[in-house]
Amino acid sequence: MAAAQHATTRVGRSRNRKRGAWPAVRGWLFIGPVVIGTLLFNVLPMIPTFYTSLTNWDGISSPQWIGFGNYDQIFSGGDPEFMRSLINTIIYTVAYVPIGIAVGLVLALLVNRQARGMSIFRALFFIPVVTSLVAIGMVWRWIFDSQYGVLNWLLGLVGINGPHWLGGSVSAMVAVLITGIWAIMGYNMVILLAGLQNVPAELIDSSKVDGAGAWSRFRHVMLPVLTPSLFFLLIISTIGSFQVFALIFVMTSGGPGDSTYVYIYELWYQTFQLRKMGFGSAMAVLLFVVLAAITWVQWRLSKRWVFYQ
Numbered sequence: 001m002a003a004a005q006h007a008t009t010r011v012g013r014s015r016n017r018k019r020g021a022w023p024a025v026r027g028w029l030f031i032g033p034v035v036i037g038t039l040l041f042n043v044l045p046m047i048p049t050f051y052t053s054l055t056n057w058d059g060i061s062s063p064q065w066i067g068f069g070n071y072d073q074i075f076s077g078g079d080p081e082f083m084r085s086l087i088n089t090i091i092y093t094v095a096y097v098p099i100g101i102a103v104g105l106v107l108a109l110l111v112n113r114q115a116r117g118m119s120i121f122r123a124l125f126f127i128p129v130v131t132s133l134v135a136i137g138m139v140w141r142w143i144f145d146s147q148y149g150v151l152n153w154l155l156g157l158v159g160i161n162g163p164h165w166l167g168g169s170v171s172a173m174v175a176v177l178i179t180g181i182w183a184i185m186g187y188n189m190v191i192l193l194a195g196l197q198n199v200p201a202e203l204i205d206s207s208k209v210d211g212a213g214a215w216s217r218f219r220h221v222m223l224p225v226l227t228p229s230l231f232f233l234l235i236i237s238t239i240g241s242f243q244v245f246a247l248i249f250v251m252t253s254g255g256p257g258d259s260t261y262v263y264i265y266e267l268w269y270q271t272f273q274l275r276k277m278g279f280g281s282a283m284a285v286l287l288f289v290v291l292a293a294i295t296w297v298q299w300r301l302s303k304r305w306v307f308y309q
Contacts, residue, residue: 046288053281063278070282079279084258085266092177092262093241100181101233104188105226109218111189112196122193126186133183137250140179141166144251169259172252176260179247184240188233195229196222198309227306235298239291263287 053070055063074082111122128136143150144165152162165175199222207217245264248254254261254269267287271280 049281049284052278053285055278057277058275059277060275066278070279071286073279074282074286079266079270081258081261081266081269082283085261085263088173088259088261089242089244089263091173092180092244093238095177096180096241096244097234097237099177100184100237101188101192101230103181103185104233105192107185107189108192108196112193122189125189128183129186129190131183133246134250136179136183137247140175140182140247141251144175166252167256169256172256172260176244176247176251179251180241180244183247184237188237191229191233192226195226199225224307225309228308231298231302231306235295238294238298242287242291 052063054065054067056066056069057063073079077083107125111118111125142148146152146162146164146167149162149165151165155162163171165171203221204217207221212220243264244262245268248260248262248265249268252260254265263283264287267280267283270276270283
């Protein structure tokens with residue numbers, strides 16, 4: 001009898017272990033393809049990039065080992081366009097990240113309601129996210145055209161002589177910023193909308209009973225719940241802003257002059273136009289280090305303002 005009870009207990013424990021392990025297995029089944037894809041296409045290619053950055057290689061002949069020569073060229077000013085591309089990228093990032101998140105937040109607040117046809121508006125705002133950046137750049141290049149563009153035509157209807165958007169050093173950067181924010185606003189909206197829908201309804205109702213206005217409800221009830229979503233967008237937007245290329249390539253090609261000549265455009269030019277594979281790899285490694293450092297700082301600072309439920 002005791003032996004039978006012991007066997008039954010062992011079977012029960014085995015089943016419990018299986019039930020306890022199943023959620024972990026199911027989770028890995030979901031994230032497994034992403035993890036494998038990231039390892040194969042993002043992590044492993046970094047290994048030869050580190051090696052290439054220590055060589056002088058044109059992509060055809062055998063690489064020549066030069067140690068930290070490429071890095072020395074970067075920091076010693078051997079590439080005159082490097083510092084300008086870095087400054088332009090920082091300018092783009094400083095404007096793109098906060099404005100893009102703010103626009104996404106406004107859109108999320110607008111569509112965070114139950115109304116007929118609201119799902120259509122959400123889909124319309126999200127369309128740019130699934131559209132090719134090359135196509136977006138071509139359309140907005142036509143919109144900003146000084147002679148035949150829609151924007152200057154609309155400004156002319158109200159008596160305003162529109163500027164040569166893509167021909168001025170400041171206006172060209174503004175045009176690229178507007179296009180980049182328009183392309184990402186739907187993604188930011190969806191992330192923040194998910195955060196807004198996690199705000200407990202009882203908290204909002206109780207704040208209304210206490211006499212809190214719309215701004216007070218947003219600041220003291222909604223915003224703390226949104227901080228994890230805002231933190232996620234802060235990291236993603238910062239990384240994305242440092243990697244802007246397609247819009248620059250299609251709309252301005254880094255011009256006029258070097259006013260929109262950003263870091264990735266310089267990396268592309270050095271690597272694939274001048275065939276300096278080693279130098280381009282060094283720029284890629286440096287970008288990785290900079291983004292890793294920025295992300296680490298953001299993560300450390302998040303403990304002061306991000307609140308998790």
